[in-house]
Amino acid sequence: MTESPVHPALWPAPVAAGAVDATVTVPGSKSVTNRGLVLAALSSEPGWLRRPLRSRDTLLMAEALRTMGVGIEETAPSSDAATAGADGGGGEAWRVIPAGLHGPATVDVGNAGTVMRFLPPVAALADGPIRFDGDPRSYERPLDGVINALRSLGARIDDDGRGALPMTVHGGGALDGGAVRIDASSSSQFVSALLLSAPRFNQGVEVRHVGSALPSMPHIRMTVDMLRSVGAQVDTPESGGEPNVWRVTPGALLGRDLIVEPDLSNAQPFLAAALVTGGRVTIPDWPERTTQPGDALREIFTAMGGSCELTEQGLTFTGSGRIHGIDVDLSEVGELTPGIAAVAALADSPSTLRGVAHLRLHETDRLAALTKEINELGGDVTETEDGLHIRPRPLHGGIFHTYEDHRLATAAAIIGLAVPGVQVENVATTAKTLPDFPALWTGMLGEATAPARRG
Structure with a gap:
């Protein structure tokens, strides 16, 4: 895992005060x-x-x-x-x-x-x-x-x-x-x-x-x-x-x-927000047939406690208010691992994410980075030979380093929905594949965002 630089400005991840209910237009793949x-x-x-x-x-x-x-x-x-x-x-x-x-x-x-x-x-x-x-x-x-x-x-x-x-x-x-x-x-x-x-x-x-x-x-x-x-x-x-x-x-x-189709992997944090808050998010123009790995989110997040409906308008994903752990082979959809790990850290039972040893060679060593950053917020994540084992624990605020990896930044934002005080180092790294992520995120939350706490 490459060392993260001394952190630039920290972005306070907004906490959801209630269930989200939003339509989010995701940029192209x-x-x-x-x-x-x-x-x-x-x-x-x-x-x-x-x-x-x-x-x-x-x-x-x-x-x-x-x-x-x-x-x-x-x-x-x-x-x-x-x-x-x-x-x-x-x-x-x-x-x-x-x-x-x-x-x-x-x-x-x-x-x-x-x-x-x-x-x-x-x-x-x-x-x-x-x-x-x-x-x-x-x-x-x-x-x-x-x-x-x-x-x-x-x-x-x-x-x-x-x-x-x-x-x-x-x-x-x-x-x-x-x-x-x-x-x-x-x-x-x-x-x-x-x-x-x-x-x-x-x-x-x-x-x-x-x-x-x-x-x-x-x-x-x-x-x-x-x-x-x-x-x-x-x-x-x-x-x-x-x-x-x-x-x-x-x-x-x-x-x-x-x-160009919407980027379904970049839809992940928004769908995760519905799961984490027990809310509802619609992604317009979700294709009926696609080769994008992000399409697997429909099955994975449903297994973790949500439900989805695909119509001509797009995909609507609805959370149940409960998040379940999952045992899943992500070898074909490894890029989804950081977001799934973030959701799993908030679940009601343990999760095992398998088949993703190759993530050690991505933008950063994603397995080591997820383990370190979630654990520093109070989590209990263990690296395995080819993935992660995640035991949910009560989490607390802190700095979540991103190692210039866009998917680490969006994973931190997901955790921040439910954990006050999460500060994301270098959220601007999301511009690698998802421009204006902070604006999209706060726009989705709307009135479901907790008021900022005064110092």
């Missing part, structure tokens, strides 16, 4: 937006992304593609409430105009896994060197799977043997492609990274995962679905292929008009 940007940049004709997420991770992706020569034009959101869409700004769209990829260029990945992993294969198709650098934590995140795979497919990469950032990809204007074996057990993004650019490889690609169980499979399914939507031919284990093998045929990608 980061995962869909960044995959859509990459595919549009590699297409043979211009395309559109409508209702894209504007957050640190997606703006880093857009700027990185621009540095390599891709045109990305942003239309201003409409101020007319009648045209407002699921982006919360109404009518915003990005027009992506493919161009010859070229260097020299420098890409700032920040601490965005999608940028640091999805763009090296794109850079291998560029004409000239592309340097990748980012936040200090990005140097610690695994990238060896992508680097080694690209080298075996014909790319030249200088990383001084680190298998991590910073590094330079020396693009030759094309990449042979072909068959490659990788261990993607530390991140499913290794697979997605190769698949997204594979239609532009001379031979396409055959990716064979050879490690232990793959985490976050819904994200690979998202990649495959989005590839097929722009005309790529993809064979997968689900379509009758070999287990742990994905094949992409070389070919042109079509420009599309993509409407």
Whole structure:
């Protein structure tokens, strides 16, 4: 776990004075937006992304593609409430105009896994060197799977043997492609990274995962679905292929008009608020069918004591006033772990969260961070080999450090609903994927917020 810096301004997490009753419009999916940007940049004709997420991770992706020569034009959101869409700004769209990829260029990945992993294969198709650098934590995140795979497919990469950032990809204007074996057990993004650019490889690609169980499979399914939507031919284990093998045929990608779904993982803290307060929250435009991991919240939070209804208007989740512990395998939906752990710390019985050892390699070591921060508020959380065991205890206020991890910050806000005095260090880190979180949070609470206590 990386050390959190000396804390900037502390955000007092609001305490709910009663049951919430709100409709919260969640911005677009980061995962869909960044995959859509990459595919549009590699297409043979211009395309559109409508209702894209504007957050640190997606703006880093857009700027990185621009540095390599891709045109990305942003239309201003409409101020007319009648045209407002699921982006919360109404009518915003990005027009992506493919161009010859070229260097020299420098890409700032920040601490965005999608940028640091999805763009090296794109850079291998560029004409000239592309340097990748980012936040200090990005140097610690695994990238060896992508680097080694690209080298075996014909790319030249200088990383001084680190298998991590910073590094330079020396693009030759094309990449042979072909068959490659990788261990993607530390991140499913290794697979997605190769698949997204594979239609532009001379031979396409055959990716064979050879490690232990793959985490976050819904994200690979998202990649495959989005590839097929722009005309790529993809064979997968689900379509009758070999287990742990994905094949992409070389070919042109079509420009599309993509409407970005709301980010269902970012809906988690708002649904959790209904569960914690025994209230009701509606998320508009929740898709009936989706590959987003956040869709699992319907089942998980229902098992923890709520109920939900999906209609044409969206998903309405209602808390019962009771929170139950849960024993659940989160290997496919690991990013939901911090929010589930926060709710579990307020439950009426213990919880075991399994299958998420890979979270030790995320924005921070999420398992160690959750254990330390919840325990410092009086909790009883134990790390296991692949997850957390949480025994609910009466909690008290205190500083909840976030380690520059957006999901630690939203987990702290969830606990703060029921525990007075929780102060969230660096709540601004939520801008990584969820801009204006504090305003969305207080807006949801409305009159269900306890009055501020005077000093």
